[in-house]
Amino acid sequence: MFIKRYISFMVEKKVRCPQCSNIITSFGNPGEVTLVTCPSCGNKGKVTFKKVDVSDDVAIEAYNLKKVYGDLVAVNSISFSVKRGEVFAFLGPNGAGKTTTVEMIESIRQPTAGTIKILGEDISTSFDKVKEKIGILPQEYHSFERITVRETLEFFSKLFKKRVSIDGIIDAMDLNDQKNKLYMNLSGGLKQRVGVAIALVNDPEIVFLDEPTTGLDPKARREVWEVIADLRNKGKTVFLTTHYMEEAEYLADHIAIIHKGNIIAEGSLSELINKYGQESILHIKNCTTKDVIDMLKERDFIASMKQNGDVQVKIEHKDQVLEVLSILRYECAEYDSIDIRRSNLEEVFLHLTGSKLSEED
Amino acid sequence: MRLEILFASFKTDLKAFFRSRATLFWTLAFPIMLILIFGAIFSGMSEIEFDLYVQNLDENDEFGITEGFLQGLESTGYINIKKVPIDEDVKSYMNKNDIKRVLIIPEDFSETIIMSQQNPNATDTSNLMFYYDQSEQTTNQQIRDIISYFVTNTNMNISGGREIIGLQDVTTISGEFTYIDFFIPGMIGFTIMQTCIYGSLERNTKFRKDGILRKLLTTPITRSEWIISKMLFQLFLSFLSTVIIIAVGVLVYGLHVHVNALMITIIIATSFLFTGLGMMIGRFVKDEESAGMAGGAVTFPMMFLAGTFFELDMMPEFLQIVARILPLYYVNEGLRDSMIKLEMANATTNTIFVLVFAVIFFIIGLVLTKWKED
Numbered sequence: 001m002f003i004k005r006y007i008s009f010m011v012e013k014k015v016r017c018p019q020c021s022n023i024i025t026s027f028g029n030p031g032e033v034t035l036v037t038c039p040s041c042g043n044k045g046k047v048t049f050k051k052v053d054v055s056d057d058v059a060i061e062a063y064n065l066k067k068v069y070g071d072l073v074a075v076n077s078i079s080f081s082v083k084r085g086e087v088f089a090f091l092g093p094n095g096a097g098k099t100t101t102v103e104m105i106e107s108i109r110q111p112t113a114g115t116i117k118i119l120g121e122d123i124s125t126s127f128d129k130v131k132e133k134i135g136i137l138p139q140e141y142h143s144f145e146r147i148t149v150r151e152t153l154e155f156f157s158k159l160f161k162k163r164v165s166i167d168g169i170i171d172a173m174d175l176n177d178q179k180n181k182l183y184m185n186l187s188g189g190l191k192q193r194v195g196v197a198i199a200l201v202n203d204p205e206i207v208f209l210d211e212p213t214t215g216l217d218p219k220a221r222r223e224v225w226e227v228i229a230d231l232r233n234k235g236k237t238v239f240l241t242t243h244y245m246e247e248a249e250y251l252a253d254h255i256a257i258i259h260k261g262n263i264i265a266e267g268s269l270s271e272l273i274n275k276y277g278q279e280s281i282l283h284i285k286n287c288t289t290k291d292v293i294d295m296l297k298e299r300d301f302i303a304s305m306k307q308n309g310d311v312q313v314k315i316e317h318k319d320q321v322l323e324v325l326s327i328l329r330y331e332c333a334e335y336d337s338i339d340i341r342r343s344n345l346e347e348v349f350l351h352l353t354g355s356k357l358s359e360e361d
Numbered sequence: 362m363r364l365e366i367l368f369a370s371f372k373t374d375l376k377a378f379f380r381s382r383a384t385l386f387w388t389l390a391f392p393i394m395l396i397l398i399f400g401a402i403f404s405g406m407s408e409i410e411f412d413l414y415v416q417n418l419d420e421n422d423e424f425g426i427t428e429g430f431l432q433g434l435e436s437t438g439y440i441n442i443k444k445v446p447i448d449e450d451v452k453s454y455m456n457k458n459d460i461k462r463v464l465i466i467p468e469d470f471s472e473t474i475i476m477s478q479q480n481p482n483a484t485d486t487s488n489l490m491f492y493y494d495q496s497e498q499t500t501n502q503q504i505r506d507i508i509s510y511f512v513t514n515t516n517m518n519i520s521g522g523r524e525i526i527g528l529q530d531v532t533t534i535s536g537e538f539t540y541i542d543f544f545i546p547g548m549i550g551f552t553i554m555q556t557c558i559y560g561s562l563e564r565n566t567k568f569r570k571d572g573i574l575r576k577l578l579t580t581p582i583t584r585s586e587w588i589i590s591k592m593l594f595q596l597f598l599s600f601l602s603t604v605i606i607i608a609v610g611v612l613v614y615g616l617h618v619h620v621n622a623l624m625i626t627i628i629i630a631t632s633f634l635f636t637g638l639g640m641m642i643g644r645f646v647k648d649e650e651s652a653g654m655a656g657g658a659v660t661f662p663m664m665f666l667a668g669t670f671f672e673l674d675m676m677p678e679f680l681q682i683v684a685r686i687l688p689l690y691y692v693n694e695g696l697r698d699s700m701i702k703l704e705m706a707n708a709t710t711n712t713i714f715v716l717v718f719a720v721i722f723f724i725i726g727l728v729l730t731k732w733k734e735d
Contacts, residue, residue: 103575106575106578106579107578107579108575108578108579108733109733110733128581131579131580131581132581134579136575136576136579138572138575138576138579139572140571140572141571141572141573141575141576142571142572142573143571143573144373144377144573145377146376146377146380146381147373147376147377151373151376154369155369155370155372155373156580158365158366158369159366159369159577159580159581159582160580160581161581182380198576
C-alpha cells in the first residue's frame with residue numbers, strides 16, 4: 001500500500017542543463033531534491049520538486065497533470081492543490097486549458113499523464129466513490145428544457161445516495177418563485193442558479209463551477225457571485241474556472257493563473273498583487289496647497305505634483321492612507337477629491353504574459 | 362442497477378414528452394394525419410407498368426396462340442410478363458417468391474380459340490385464372506381491369522363478342538384486405554423508426570451540447586442505467602404510438618388486427634434497431650442541425666422505399682432490390698404478416714431479420730456511444 005501511494009505521488013519534471021541547454025527529464029516525489037546528471041555533457045545538478053500540501057486539509061491535489069491532443073499540448077504538466085473550504089479560482093483566457101483541466105479532475109476527460117486526488121482518493125481508480133461527494137456545474141450547462149426547476153432537482157437528487165431537502169435547496173438558492181417553472185422559460189442567470197442548485201443536491205463537499213457566469217449580464221453575474229460566496233460561507237470547497245478577473249478578485253481565496261497550458265502564477269489575491277502588480281497610488285485632485293508635497297516627503301512618502309496641480313502619492317500599506325489624510329488635514333489643504341488606484345489581476349496578468357487578459361479572450 | 366434511477370429517468374422523459382407539443386405532433390398526430398390522408402386519396406392511384414407472372418399450361422399450342430395473346434397483353438404498355446414454370450404449384454410459388462398475382466393460361470386455351478374459329482356456334486369458354494393476394498387490392502384491381510379489357514377486345518376480334526376467353530379470380534388468402542390493411546402496419550413501423558432515431562439523436566447531440574451527458578458522467582448513474590432507462594421510454598413510446606395508430610385504423614376504417622407474440626416481438630426489436638441506428642448516426646454528427654439532416658437522410662429514403670406507403674411491386678425492379686436491404690422493409694412486412702394476414706411462417710422469417718438487424722445495430726450503437734470526451 002505504501003509503495004503504491006509512494007509511486008502514485010511521483011512527478012515528472014523537465015529541466016534545462018545550464019551548461020549545454022539539453023532538456024533533462026527527471027522523476028521525483030513532491031518536496032524532494034534529486035541529483036541529476038546531464039546525459040549530454042555530464043554536468044551534475046540538483047532538481048527540486050515542488051512540495052504540494054497533502055494534509056487532510058487538502059480537497060484536490062493534481063500532480064503533473066498533462067493533456068495532449070496530437071501536436072497540441074493543452075495542459076502542460078501542471079501541479080496544484082486546493083484546500084478544503086476555500087474558493088479556488090482557475091483564471092485564464094479562453095483556450096488556456098481551464099476547462100480541459102477541470103474536466104480531467106471531474107473524470108470527464110482522460111489525462112495524458114499525471115495524478116489527481118479528490119478528498120484523498122485517486123480518481124483513476126476510485127472516482128465512483130468520489131462522485132457522491134462532489135457537485136458539478138459543467139461549462140454552458142443547459143438542463144432538461146421541459147422539466148420544472150423542482151422536478152429537475154428531484155431527478156438529480158435521486159441519482160445520489162446522500163440527499164438533502166429539495167425545498168431547502170430551493171430556499172437557499174432563492175428559487176421559490178421559479179420552482180414550478182419550466183427550465184426553458186428561465187433567464188440566463190436563473191438557469192445558472194438552477195445549475196448550481198443541481199450541483200448541491202447531494203450536499204457535496206466540493207463544488208466545481210466551470211465558467212458559471214459566462215454570457216450573463218452584470219446583474220445576473222452578481223447574483224451568481226452571491227450564491228458562490230454563500231457556498232464558501234457554508235464551508236464548501238469551490239473550484240471555480242473563470243476568465244473574468246473581477247470574479248476571481250471578488251470570490252477567490254486562492255488563484256491559479258493558467259496561460260497556454262501552464263500555471264504561471266499562484267497565490268492569494270494580495271500575494272499575486274504584491275509579487276507581480278504595481279504599487280497603489282493615492283491621487284489628490286487639484287491640490288492648491290503647495291506645502292503638502294514637502295510635508296509628505298519629510299515623512300518619507302514618494303510624492304510628486306503634476307502641472308495641473310494633481311498630487312500622486314505611492315502607497316505601500318493601507319495605514320499610509322490614513323497618514324496622508326492626517327497630513328492634508330493638518331495643512332488645511334484644499335483639493336477637489338481623493339481616490340486610490342489599486343493594482344489588480346489585469347496588471348498581474350499583463351506583467352506575467354505581456355498582454356491583457358481581456359485581449360487574449 | 363437501481364430501479365429508482367430508472368424510474369426517475371423514465372418519469373422525467375415522460376413529463377418532457379407530454380409537454381412538448383412538437384414532439385407530440387410528430388409522434389402521435391402526424392401518423393394519424395398520414396393515415397387519414399393516404400386512406401382517403403389512395404383509391405385512384407395509377408401506375409405505368411406492372412409485373413404480371415404468367416403460368417402457361419397450354420403446352421399443345423402449335424400455332425403460338427398463347428404467345429400471341431401474351432404479346433398482345435404486353436403491347437398494351439401496362440403489363441410486363443414474367444414466366445412461372447409449368448410444374449410449380451401457383452400458391453406455393455407466390456408465397457415462396459413473395460409474388461402478389463399470377464395469371465394462369467389453361468390447357469385448352471389455344472384449342473378453344475381454334476374451335477371457335479372453326480365452329481362459330483361453339484359455346485365453349487376457356488377461363489384464364491387470375492390468382493391474387495388481396496392485401497394489395499388497389500394494384501390487383503388495376504391489373505385485373507387491364508386484363509379484362511384486353512380479354513373483352515380479344516373476344517370481340519375473334520368471335521364478335523362471344524365469350525371464348527373468360528377471366529376468373531382466385532384469391533390466395535382468405536379475408537377482405539384493403540389498402541388500410543397494408544398501410545397501418547407500415548405506419549407503425551415508420552412511426553417507431555422516427556421516434557427512436559430522433560429520440561436517440563436528441564440524447565446524443567443536444568444532451569451532449571447542453572452538457573447533460575457530462576453532468577451525468579459525474580453522478581452515480583451508470584451508462585447502462587441511463588441507456589436502459591431511455592430504452593424503456595422508447596419502448597413505451599413505440600407501444601403508445603402502435604395503440605393509437607391501430608385505434609384510428611379500427612375506429613375509422615374498421616381494421617381487423619391480430620395481436621400476437623410475433624407482432625410484439627417485432628415492435629420491441631424495431632425499437633432497439635432504430636435506437637441503435639440513431640446512436641450510430643449520433644456518433645458521427647456533433648450538432649443538432651446536422652443530426653436532424655442526417656436523421657432525415659436515413660429515414661426519408663427508407664420511408665418511401667421500404668413499402669410503407671406504396672406496394673413494392675409498384676416500384677422499378679432495382680428499387681425493389683434496394684428495399685430488401687432496408688431494415689424497415691422487414692419490419693413492415695413482418696407486421697403485415699403477423700397482425701393482418703396471419704401468415705405466421707413469413708412473419709417468423711421477417712421477425713428473424715428484424716431481430717438480427719436489431720442486435721447488430723444496437724450493439725454497434727452501444728459501442729460507438731461515448732460519454733467521456735476525448
